[in-house]
Amino acid sequence: MHEKRAKDRRIQKTEALLRDALAALIREKPYGDIVVKEILARADVGRSTFYAHFRNKDELLLSGIQDMLRSARPAGDRRSPAGSAERILWFSLPILEHIERHRRTGESSMAPQGRTAVHEHLQHAVAGLIVDEVRAAQHRSVRRAGPSSSELLVQWIASTFVIVLNWWVESETPLPARDADGLFRGLVEPSLARLFS
Numbered sequence: 001m002h003e004k005r006a007k008d009r010r011i012q013k014t015e016a017l018l019r020d021a022l023a024a025l026i027r028e029k030p031y032g033d034i035v036v037k038e039i040l041a042r043a044d045v046g047r048s049t050f051y052a053h054f055r056n057k058d059e060l061l062l063s064g065i066q067d068m069l070r071s072a073r074p075a076g077d078r079r080s081p082a083g084s085a086e087r088i089l090w091f092s093l094p095i096l097e098h099i100e101r102h103r104r105t106g107e108s109s110m111a112p113q114g115r116t117a118v119h120e121h122l123q124h125a126v127a128g129l130i131v132d133e134v135r136a137a138q139h140r141s142v143r144r145a146g147p148s149s150s151e152l153l154v155q156w157i158a159s160t161f162v163i164v165l166n167w168w169v170e171s172e173t174p175l176p177a178r179d180a181d182g183l184f185r186g187l188v189e190p191s192l193a194r195l196f197s
Contacts (some may be wrong), residue, residue: 013051017043019064021058041181061118065125068098085192088133091126092161092184096177099169115169119162127158137195157188 021042025034036057039051041161054060072094131154138150168174175183 011053014045014049015063016055017045018050019061022060022064026114026118030113032113058121062121062125065122069095069125069129072098085189088130088137088157088192089185089188091129093177093181094167096165096180100177119166123158123162126161127154130154130157141195153191154193160184160187
């Protein structure tokens with residue numbers, strides 16, 4: 001068992017090195033110009049090790065976003081009750097606060113192309129994160145509100161979050177994360193109201 005934990009820690013450390021290397025490169029140059037060879041050199045990780053964990057830089061980027069979302073998710077007993085929009089929208093404030101912390105240290109600056117790539121992957125990760133909760137809420141409400149498309153609602157929530165995020169990040173005088181979260185929720189909560197009425 002001790003050997004397995006040590007191996008897990010080594011894997012986590014390697015993945016963290018790779019994610020940090022990619023994050024640093026995204027701040028330095030356009031995402032499309034970054035190649036795996038540069039990530040490996042920056043992380044001081046071998047090619048075979050990289051490909052044992054990830055198929056390409058996109059998968060590495062997505063795994064970093066998913067890891068950040070997992071760490072931000074409230075523990076099971078602290079989650080909102082079923083029948084609550086918070087059960088779906090819990091992700092927004094932690095992400096905005098994460099970005100706000102990095103903004104203060106100057107670590108969030110990146111070229112527009114890098115930001116676009118990160119936000120596209122973030123939209124995909126958010127959609128994957130909320131799809132089960134949206135489907136469950138839609139299933140519970142179908143008798144009350146009539147049929148609706150849970151897939152469309154998932155994409156609406158995820159894409160609206162990224163639109164708000166883009167606007168917020170590009171703003172010259174950004175609002176506090178909590179206020180940006182309020183704007184996002186003001187846009188999507190009416191769409192969720194039928195599910196939870």
